[in-house]
Amino acid sequence: MTDNYLKIVRDKLKSLYSNLPPTLETDLPGSKAGNHFEFDAFGRRCQIRPDGIALDGEGPNSVLGILISLYALHANSNPLVLEPLKAFKDFPNSMPYAGAFTTHTQNILVPCVGKIKERSETIINSLNGRDVSSIFGGDFSFLLNPLPKIALCYIFYEADDDFPASVTCLYSNNAVLFLPIDGLADVGEYTSRQISNFLDTNARA
Numbered sequence: 001m002t003d004n005y006l007k008i009v010r011d012k013l014k015s016l017y018s019n020l021p022p023t024l025e026t027d028l029p030g031s032k033a034g035n036h037f038e039f040d041a042f043g044r045r046c047q048i049r050p051d052g053i054a055l056d057g058e059g060p061n062s063v064l065g066i067l068i069s070l071y072a073l074h075a076n077s078n079p080l081v082l083e084p085l086k087a088f089k090d091f092p093n094s095m096p097y098a099g100a101f102t103t104h105t106q107n108i109l110v111p112c113v114g115k116i117k118e119r120s121e122t123i124i125n126s127l128n129g130r131d132v133s134s135i136f137g138g139d140f141s142f143l144l145n146p147l148p149k150i151a152l153c154y155i156f157y158e159a160d161d162d163f164p165a166s167v168t169c170l171y172s173n174n175a176v177l178f179l180p181i182d183g184l185a186d187v188g189e190y191t192s193r194q195i196s197n198f199l200d201t202n203a204r205a
Helices: 002-018 063-073 095-118 120-126 181-197
Strands: 031-033 036-041 044-049 052-055 140-147 150-157 166-171
Touching: 002 044, 002 052, 002 063, 036 063, 036 140, 044 063, 052 063, 063 140, 063 181, 095 120, 095 150, 095 166, 095 181, 120 140, 140 181, 150 181, 166 181
Parallel strands: none
Antiparallel strands: 031 036, 036 044, 044 052, 140 150, 150 166
């Protein structure tokens, strides 16, 4: 499977570098050194180069690598527009992925709401985020930037005598400009996986 991921990443990088946009550095946005581009992705320092993608110096060769290469291919000059936030189901053509999004991005975190609250400061600091509880409500909420121009707002409600715990994940308003819809679904899933990993102090996403 790793070989398949690596092939897909290399194919996408070949497409990117065969017609490298002169504005890629500012479109990502990131920094450029020769033909390498660097920016923060999924809480790590990402480097894109013709022969591969590295996160904190290590090649992911995984869905993360595919998502980052897709993000680079879709880079454009539009700025991130945060509000009004959008539910995944409100993006065009999201229906085929809506069920998986609910299961793998939102419901996966429901049993962990209490632990997420305890570890929220670490999660926020590690994933380029900020506390937005006073803005977007819930019992607590935070905004994360897994990719420079894509923000995810997680709104959490803890269980009480009347209602079970719940988690809602909303996207920055124009996130669909920077990734195709299936890629956006995967960004949600893999960001939630990273949140889950931070609940185990011995694990790292």
